[in-house]
Amino acid sequence: MNVTRYVPLVVKQVCRHRVRTGLTVSGIAIAMFLFTTIQAMQRGVREATMETAADTTLVVYRKDRFCPLTSRLPRDYASRIGRIEGVVSVMPVKVVLSNCRTSLDVVIFRGVPKDDFLRDRHGAIEIVAGSLDDWRRRSDAALIGETLAKRRGLRPGMMFDAAGITTYVAGILRSDNPQDQNVAYAELEFVQLAARSGLGVVTQFNLRVADPSFLEPVAEQIDDMFRTAQEPTATFTEKAFVGRLAGDALELVSFARWLGLGCLVAMMALIANAIVLSVQGRIAEHAVLQTVGYTSRLIAALITAEAMLMALVGGGLGATAAVVVARVGSFALSVEGQSIPITAGVETLAGGMLMCAVLGVAAGLVPAVQASRRPIAECFRAV
Amino acid sequence: MNLIECRNLTREYHKADTVIRPLDGVDLDVERGEFLALMGPSGSGKTTLLNLIAGIDAPTAGTIVVDGVDITRLSRNRLAAWRSVHVGYVFQLYNLIPVLTAFENVELPLLLQKLSRRERRARTGNALEAVGIADRADHFPRQLSGGQEQRVAIARAIVTDPTIIVADEPTGDLDRPAADDIMNLLTRLNEESHRTILLVTHDPQTAGHADRVIRLDKGRFVSDRRPESVAEAPA
Numbered sequence: 046m047n048v049t050r051y052v053p054l055v056v057k058q059v060c061r062h063r064v065r066t067g068l069t070v071s072g073i074a075i076a077m078f079l080f081t082t083i084q085a086m087q088r089g090v091r092e093a094t095m096e097t098a099a100d101t102t103l104v105v106y107r108k109d110r111f112c113p114l115t116s117r118l119p120r121d122y123a124s125r126i127g128r129i130e131g132v133v134s135v136m137p138v139k140v141v142l143s144n145c146r147t148s149l150d151v152v153i154f155r156g157v158p159k160d161d162f163l164r165d166r167h168g169a170i171e172i173v174a175g176s177l178d179d180w181r182r183r184s185d186a187a188l189i190g191e192t193l194a195k196r197r198g199l200r201p202g203m204m205f206d207a208a209g210i211t212t213y214v215a216g217i218l219r220s221d222n223p224q225d226q227n228v229a230y231a232e233l234e235f236v237q238l239a240a241r242s243g244l245g246v247v248t249q250f251n252l253r254v255a256d257p258s259f260l261e262p263v264a265e266q267i268d269d270m271f272r273t274a275q276e277p278t279a280t281f282t283e284k285a286f287v288g289r290l291a292g293d294a295l296e297l298v299s300f301a302r303w304l305g306l307g308c309l310v311a312m313m314a315l316i317a318n319a320i321v322l323s324v325q326g327r328i329a330e331h332a333v334l335q336t337v338g339y340t341s342r343l344i345a346a347l348i349t350a351e352a353m354l355m356a357l358v359g360g361g362l363g364a365t366a367a368v369v370v371a372r373v374g375s376f377a378l379s380v381e382g383q384s385i386p387i388t389a390g391v392e393t394l395a396g397g398m399l400m401c402a403v404l405g406v407a408a409g410l411v412p413a414v415q416a417s418r419r420p421i422a423e424c425f426r427a428v
Numbered sequence: 429m430n431l432i433e434c435r436n437l438t439r440e441y442h443k444a445d446t447v448i449r450p451l452d453g454v455d456l457d458v459e460r461g462e463f464l465a466l467m468g469p470s471g472s473g474k475t476t477l478l479n480l481i482a483g484i485d486a487p488t489a490g491t492i493v494v495d496g497v498d499i500t501r502l503s504r505n506r507l508a509a510w511r512s513v514h515v516g517y518v519f520q521l522y523n524l525i526p527v528l529t530a531f532e533n534v535e536l537p538l539l540l541q542k543l544s545r546r547e548r549r550a551r552t553g554n555a556l557e558a559v560g561i562a563d564r565a566d567h568f569p570r571q572l573s574g575g576q577e578q579r580v581a582i583a584r585a586i587v588t589d590p591t592i593i594v595a596d597e598p599t600g601d602l603d604r605p606a607a608d609d610i611m612n613l614l615t616r617l618n619e620e621s622h623r624t625i626l627l628v629t630h631d632p633q634t635a636g637h638a639d640r641v642i643r644l645d646k647g648r649f650v651s652d653r654r655p656e657s658v659a660e661a662p663a
């Protein structure tokens with residue numbers, strides 16, 4: 046059977062019941078907007094905290110401390126850590142936040158020795174605007190993460206003021222690492238001075254090991270080395286470190302999963318309600334279709350297709366809006382100097398649409414089948 | 429051979445302990461090309477009989493053979509397919525689909541047939557032409573008068589060129605001139621295109637268009653006449 050010839054029928058039913066379709070579609074769009082946004086947050090969490098086989102970065106933090114303000118380590122730990130077997134590079138980092146809250150618009154300053162930084166990130170970052178030479182030359186220069194630059198509208202040559210630090214924007218950097226998105230990299234001493242903390246004190250060390258098999262033994266050795274020191278350390282892989290500091294926010298995001306589920310349930314109820322009301326109002330109509338020879342199965346399919354079409358239109362609008370907002374806004378959830386980006390892409394959109402199609406069918410099927418199986422003669426008596 | 433042969437046709441409804449029997453063992457033969465009117469008081473079983481013959485209701489007992497096929501033995505799906513080929517139903521309240529134009533309403537039954545889009549559109553146009561409403565093809569039902577809506581409904585009933593046309597009080601909701609219009613149209617379809625028509629009506633003048641009038645009461649036939657005078661009268 047060629048089903049395409051029935052498509053116009055379904056489209057007309059959806060388009061020409063304007064009020065019903067308008068209300069249903071806007072409800073679906075709102076639910077899908079929320080759902081997609083939550084999906085995007087969860088995707089960001091996965092990107093920021095899921096370890097991949099290629100990760101070779103460790104972060105050394107002050108033991109039992111959970112925020113950049115209180116994690117203070119002597120800078121000279123670097124040379125001792127650098128001597129451990131398997132360690133390729135050690136970079137002391139001073140972190141300063143514009144804002145201590147968990148927020149969508151935190152600026153993270155990282156003071157780093159410029160040469161260490163460039164050696165460490167060689168090949169992993171790309172300068173998309175401005176120049177590295179500028180950055181090297183000026184002591185107040187900063188490299189700005191692409192996401193932050195987009196959010197704050199920063200371009201090379203501008204002065205940028207946040208967290209009581211005024212820097213010159215020398216370049217915009219692009220990187221796959223979520224922790225490079227929301228950040229301004231400046232010279233270590235410059236950040237230390239601006240933050241009025243001592244020159245000998247840093248927040249953390251980022252170090253790279255030769256290959257993933259070194260991650261565990263190196264972390265153990267470092268923490269052993271400083272166990273009895275005045276400032277003991279706690280060493281984690283970068284992703285685990287993010288998970289540890291952002292733990293509360295991650296719990297919130299993972300709780301948001303239930304909100305997402307709630308959106309889907311609400312959406313299904315909305316579609317089912319629209320279809321139930323619509324088939325009740327169209328009893329005679331479906332009886333006419335049966336009379337002229339439409340089988341119950343065909344009628345059920347037509348009604349279900351209406352549900353699916355409304356779900357796809359509403360879902361498409363909502364999900365697209367969510368993806369656009371996430372992309373244009375370049376939001377990232379910042380917790381204690383760690384960034385959880387909100388990332389939505391084509392896959393998020395495609396996944397959302399698939400979900401809509403499935404929900405539309407699921408919500409429409411039962412009322413559709415019921416409507417299509419009513420005894421015809423009784424339908425005409427009922428109206 | 430008769431086109432329609434009903435034997436011992438009975439329809440019962442069971443409500444609690446009582447049995448309602450709107451049709452009580454009737455026999456009916458209808459020839460091909462006949463124009464038959466069913467009359468009788470309200471509740472006498474006219475619609476019930478019409479629905480059984482049209483295959484949209486199933487009898488409690490008895491058989492209905494149409495063109496050699498006992499439709500009481502057909503499965504639900506085969507009965508639907510049978511209706512799409514053999515029956516055109518005209519309702520008292522037109523029952524057009526409000527969101528579809530006149531053209532789209534008439535086209536509806538043809539979607540089930542293996543026709544090219546072009547043939548389908550041509551046949552739909554012809555049906556609208558035949559009922560004299562081609563100029564209103566793009567109008568929605570709410571933009572048409574009752575008489576015009578009924579014309580569209582008749583176009584929908586004849587567009588598949590069915591074996592029988594059944595009409596349940598097709599003029600019941602219309603004033604005299606509009607009713608006469610519709611009856612002239614049905615008469616023409618019967619005389620010129622030799623279509624078999626079963627019509628239910630309360631109105632003797634409407635019944636006068638038929639070549640045969642059957643009266644029902646309490647689910648049984650009380651008379652079956654061929655009013656020659658009316659049959660010979662010009663439409």
Ligand SMILES: Nc1ncnc2c1ncn2[C@@H]1O[C@H](COP(=O)(O)OP(=O)(O)OP(=O)(O)O)[C@@H](O)[C@H]1O
Pocket residue numbers: 423426441448449450468469470471472473474475476477
């Ligand atoms: N589903 C049902 N359950 C119970 N009784 C029913 C049902 N359908 C019809 N009846 C009864 O069958 C009887 C005959 O109904 P039918 O509609 O055939 O009468 P009719 O001759 O067409 O009347 P009218 O001229 O008012 O249209 C009525 O008494 C009606 O109440």
Ligand SMILES: [Mg+2]
Pocket residue numbers: 474475476596
């Ligand atoms: Mg009736």
